[in-house]
Amino acid sequence: MKPTDISNPDYFHRVVDCQWACPAHTDVPGYIRLIAQGRFTDAYMLNRKSNVFPGILGRVCDRPCEPACRRGRVDEKPVAICRLKRVAADNREDVRDRLPKIPQQKNGKRVALVGAGCASLAVANDLMPLGYECVMFEALDKPGGLMRSNIPAFRLPVEVLDEEINMILDMGVDLRLNTPITSMKALLEEDYDAVFVGTGAPKGKNLEIPGRYDDPEHVHIGIEWLESVAFGHIDKIGERVLIIGVGNTAMDCCRTSLRLGAKDVKVMARKPRGFFKASEWELEDAEEEHVEIVVNHSPKEFVVEDGKLVGMKFDLMEYDLDERGRITDSRVVGEEFLPCDDVVLAIGQENAFPWIERDIGIEFDKWDVPVVDRRTYESTRKGVFFGGDAAFGPENIIWAVEHAHQAAISIHKHCHGENVADRLPDGMHLTSTKMGIHEWSYSNDYEQAERMLVPHVGLAERFRRLDIEVELGFSAEQAAVEVERCLNCDIQTVFTAKLCIECDACIDVCPVDCLTITANGPEEELRGRLSAPAQNLEQPLYVSAELPQTGRVMVKDEDLCVHCGLCAERCPTGAWDMQEFTLYHPHVEDEIAPVAPDKVRKYGT
Amino acid sequence: MSYIAKPKVTHPGLPRNELGLTVRDYEGGMSTLCAGCGHDSVTSAIVQAAFELNLPPHKMAKLSGIGCSSKTPAYFLSQSHGFNSVHGRMPSVATGANAANRGLVYVGVSGDGDSLSIGLGQFAHAIRRNVNMLYIIENNGVYGLTKGQFSASADVGSKAKKGEENLQPPIDPCQMAIALGCGFVARSFSGDKQQLVPLLEAGIRHNGFALIDVISPCVTFNDHEGSTKSYHFTREHYHPAIHADYIPPAAEIRAKYDEGCAMPVTLHDGSQIVLRKVDPDYDPTDRAAAIAHLEQLSAAREIVTGLLYIDESKPEMHELNKTTETALNKLPFERLCPGRDALRSLQQRFR
Numbered sequence: 010m011k012p013t014d015i016s017n018p019d020y021f022h023r024v025v026d027c028q029w030a031c032p033a034h035t036d037v038p039g040y041i042r043l044i045a046q047g048r049f050t051d052a053y054m055l056n057r058k059s060n061v062f063p064g065i066l067g068r069v070c071d072r073p074c075e076p077a078c079r080r081g082r083v084d085e086k087p088v089a090i091c092r093l094k095r096v097a098a099d100n101r102e103d104v105r106d107r108l109p110k111i112p113q114q115k116n117g118k119r120v121a122l123v124g125a126g127c128a129s130l131a132v133a134n135d136l137m138p139l140g141y142e143c144v145m146f147e148a149l150d151k152p153g154g155l156m157r158s159n160i161p162a163f164r165l166p167v168e169v170l171d172e173e174i175n176m177i178l179d180m181g182v183d184l185r186l187n188t189p190i191t192s193m194k195a196l197l198e199e200d201y202d203a204v205f206v207g208t209g210a211p212k213g214k215n216l217e218i219p220g221r222y223d224d225p226e227h228v229h230i231g232i233e234w235l236e237s238v239a240f241g242h243i244d245k246i247g248e249r250v251l252i253i254g255v256g257n258t259a260m261d262c263c264r265t266s267l268r269l270g271a272k273d274v275k276v277m278a279r280k281p282r283g284f285f286k287a288s289e290w291e292l293e294d295a296e297e298e299h300v301e302i303v304v305n306h307s308p309k310e311f312v313v314e315d316g317k318l319v320g321m322k323f324d325l326m327e328y329d330l331d332e333r334g335r336i337t338d339s340r341v342v343g344e345e346f347l348p349c350d351d352v353v354l355a356i357g358q359e360n361a362f363p364w365i366e367r368d369i370g371i372e373f374d375k376w377d378v379p380v381v382d383r384r385t386y387e388s389t390r391k392g393v394f395f396g397g398d399a400a401f402g403p404e405n406i407i408w409a410v411e412h413a414h415q416a417a418i419s420i421h422k423h424c425h426g427e428n429v430a431d432r433l434p435d436g437m438h439l440t441s442t443k444m445g446i447h448e449w450s451y452s453n454d455y456e457q458a459e460r461m462l463v464p465h466v467g468l469a470e471r472f473r474r475l476d477i478e479v480e481l482g483f484s485a486e487q488a489a490v491e492v493e494r495c496l497n498c499d500i501q502t503v504f505t506a507k508l509c510i511e512c513d514a515c516i517d518v519c520p521v522d523c524l525t526i527t528a529n530g531p532e533e534e535l536r537g538r539l540s541a542p543a544q545n546l547e548q549p550l551y552v553s554a555e556l557p558q559t560g561r562v563m564v565k566d567e568d569l570c571v572h573c574g575l576c577a578e579r580c581p582t583g584a585w586d587m588q589e590f591t592l593y594h595p596h597v598e599d600e601i602a603p604v605a606p607d608k609v610r611k612y613g614t
Numbered sequence: 615m616s617y618i619a620k621p622k623v624t625h626p627g628l629p630r631n632e633l634g635l636t637v638r639d640y641e642g643g644m645s646t647l648c649a650g651c652g653h654d655s656v657t658s659a660i661v662q663a664a665f666e667l668n669l670p671p672h673k674m675a676k677l678s679g680i681g682c683s684s685k686t687p688a689y690f691l692s693q694s695h696g697f698n699s700v701h702g703r704m705p706s707v708a709t710g711a712n713a714a715n716r717g718l719v720y721v722g723v724s725g726d727g728d729s730l731s732i733g734l735g736q737f738a739h740a741i742r743r744n745v746n747m748l749y750i751i752e753n754n755g756v757y758g759l760t761k762g763q764f765s766a767s768a769d770v771g772s773k774a775k776k777g778e779e780n781l782q783p784p785i786d787p788c789q790m791a792i793a794l795g796c797g798f799v800a801r802s803f804s805g806d807k808q809q810l811v812p813l814l815e816a817g818i819r820h821n822g823f824a825l826i827d828v829i830s831p832c833v834t835f836n837d838h839e840g841s842t843k844s845y846h847f848t849r850e851h852y853h854p855a856i857h858a859d860y861i862p863p864a865a866e867i868r869a870k871y872d873e874g875c876a877m878p879v880t881l882h883d884g885s886q887i888v889l890r891k892v893d894p895d896y897d898p899t900d901r902a903a904a905i906a907h908l909e910q911l912s913a914a915r916e917i918v919t920g921l922l923y924i925d926e927s928k929p930e931m932h933e934l935n936k937t938t939e940t941a942l943n944k945l946p947f948e949r950l951c952p953g954r955d956a957l958r959s960l961q962q963r964f965r
Contacts, residue, residue: 083623183687447617455621511805512650512833520621520638522628535840541625558849573621581650581833 030077067095116140126154128207129398131413177502220311231355652804652830677928684723702733762835773840
């Protein structure tokens with residue numbers, strides 16, 4: 010293999026699994042260390058820079074970081090990254106004086122933002138400090154989009170939502186509530202330099218099976234129903250409720266039903282458990298509330314007697330799985346009737362643009378979804394940008410935020426007549442953390458503790474009102490242990506081949522057998538003959554240049570490294586060093602005043 | 615040395631041996647030697663060998679004298695018995711322990727100072743008595759603990775860190791051991807575990823005194839240019855003569871060997887060593903030839919490594935002295951200490 014090119018920021022970025030997995034590339038180990046130091050406000054601001062809504066995301070993020078977390082490979086359960094984010098948000102001080110200053114003198118550019126959800130808000134967050142005038146149109150009478158209408162208050166309290174939304178609106182956004190945009194053509198004729206569409210995926214999928222419209226009062230479309238609950242239009246439901254679908258919306262629907270008076274709630278899944286779309290932790294929370302999840306039931310018919318819904322018929326399914334757990338065949342093995350009073354359909358949602366004319370240069374593909382560039386977020390019409398669920402269909406808040414960061418760059422370039430595709434690349438900065446012979450500027454010892462469990466409000470108490478937040482957040486003691494579970498993957502092991510004397514000290518001391526000095530070879534073969542076989546093909550090997558004494562190479566399998574720094578401590582020549590990696594992932598502010606990569610600092614100081 | 619202990623976390627795929635232990639279960643405390651010390655690599659090789667031999671840790675005794683090398687028994691097999699003796703006196707403590715309980719595996723770790731200067735007489739007599747033990751000399755050519763004076767194994771012309779040359783001839787423990795009639799003599803290098811680990815395994819299983827002289831560079835006082843015990847010099851002049859593969863009892867010889875150059879030797883317990891001649895002129899069973907060969911190559915500044923001499927036929931200490939099979943702590947008190955009358959009748963025989 011060729012020596013690994015560590016000057017490419019992607020190499021070390023990938024080692025920080027959480028940051029690599031986070032769409033917004035939030036500096037997770039960086040903010041966890043700040044929490045460990047009790048610097049909650051700094052941790053919050055470091056988060057806010059990347060993900061804009063730390064308080065909201067600390068409760069409801071889909072957490073792509075956690076399944077990626079290296080701790081999960083070393084020790085089964087990942088670090089509770091998401092809930093630590095909430096610790097920073099809950100314990101921070103007032104941050105108003107740390108928010109970007111909004112110039113009095115505007116730059117004369119006006120941007121229309123359609124929808125007041127997370128994507129549009131994040132675009133405004135990036136553009137307002139640059140002097141843009143942002144006009145935000147919202148069909149409902151409150152801003153927040155899906156974050157307000159689809160996420161129940163027992164998971165995301167309204168105060169948290171309002172505070173983080175207001176941080177952006179208070180920058181001077183011209184928010185126009187109860188103002189649905191009904192014609193893109195008309196909007197484009199107004200005097201805007203750019204238009205951003207952040208209207209989400211507001212259309213819940215329907216289930217067209219017999220009986221669907223025989224008692225429509227008692228068959229609800231999940232996201233519409235959640236919105237009605239959120240805005241107080243619906244406040245009760247029947248005793249027996251069937252939820253169709255087993256994604257995260259279904260979890261919100263079943264738990265909301267329990268708070269509106271349902272006593273017997275079943276979530277109906279077509280497939281076995283391994284195929285559920287819902288996150289594992291959302292399933293756990295629902296099951297804790299005694300929601301029954303019924304597998305292998307495929308909806309067949311709504312049963313209505315005398316104009317009233319009395320139940321549903323399901324086909325009982327059986328599946329054949331191959332050795333990798335994939336479904337190869339399925340068959341119907343029976344039928345079952347389940348009585349119910351209400352049905353909530355939570356089988357997915359789509360973006361829909363009835364208000365965009367098809368003859369104004371915005372192309373739609375064969376699925377009637379707008380054609381949007383994956384890097385610039387520009388549609389086929391110059392100056393019209395899409396982000397969030399509106400761009401590529403339903404994802405989650407953290408994706409919408411990153412779309413918004415990228416779209417803001419494009420909007421800025423478009424407004425200044427620059428090529429939107431001509432963007433700053435990612436950069437990085439490495440700083441040695443060596444403080445003394447055995448001292449590092451991070452806590453390198455390995456914390457044995459298992460993942461802390463977030464305490465919940467008791468079952469009886471939580472159903473008293475719709476808006477009692479179930480999760481209480483970590484106690485100070487729990488947070489203090491949980492932060493130490495983080496392996497500091499951003500403290501990189503950096504190797505300088507020409508200094509190595511091949512004494513084997515690093516190899517002998519490595520607790521997880523990451524290191525090998527061996528003859529070079531092709532990757533596949535090399536992976537098999539390391540100290541421990543490198544089986545995670547997702548994680549590239551770190552291969553050094555030829556070592557001076559024998560011409561062999563140092564190979565590191567990054568997969569299970571716990572970043573304890575013992576290799577560097579045991580290295581007599583400093584060939585190994587522990588260096589803090591700071592990613593430079595440009596936002597629109599960097600387009601104005603690019604920061605030289607060596608000036609990048611984690612802590613904003 | 616490190617302020618944090620080696621984390622207990624392990625690779626999830628870590629193999630287990632016949633006792634259900636992982637290699638981590640054979641580790642000891644955290645080393646306080648200098649970073650990069652060859653001795654730590656030897657420690658790691660011992661851990662690996664004990665793991666591969668499926669040794670129950672409580673059936674091993676580790677013994678040492680004084681010096682950097684003699685600190686290392688603290689860093690491996692923390693659940694074994696141990697005795698850190700007076701400078702150069704490890705051989706007599708090992709002899710005594712072995713005499714009292716022949717049921718344990720004895721591993722002595724010593725250095726060039728401990729064995730070739732203050733302890734030279736003890737070293738020679740342990741060989742002569744053929745105590746059943748593995749005797750490791752971690753040889754770096756300097757007194758590291760007292761800041762780098764030449765030791766008795768320093769080569770003529772080797773330079774100290776500050777530049778002065780050594781003028782006195784070295785003692786070669788391997789040549790000396792062969793001359794004294796040792797039945798298992800090997801040399802290796804801390805930087806070559808592929809060679810060292812099987813040698814340690816064979817040495818442990820050899821019936822009688824097994825010597826392994828391990829070149830183990832001192833990174834702090836003897837790893838500079840001009841030193842003949844540095845990592846660099848050792849690699850440049852490394853001359854593997856006989857490679858030894860250790861094959862446990864009842865296991866099949868799986869590796870393929872070229873005809874004529876592989877030589878199986880059966881050990882006392884039924885295990886085997888397959889000797890692979892890297893140097894075709896070398897015969898590790900011919901004592902005179904082995905000494906001559908070593909002499910010749912050391913004159914050419916070559917460091918000959920591998921299993922240099924083997925003779926499985928020599929009776930070890932207990933066989934020579936016809937002692938009891940049973941460990942003394944297992945003998946009934948009446949047999950161990952038969953009383954005044956028995957003593958008197960014994961004395962009667964000498965009147």
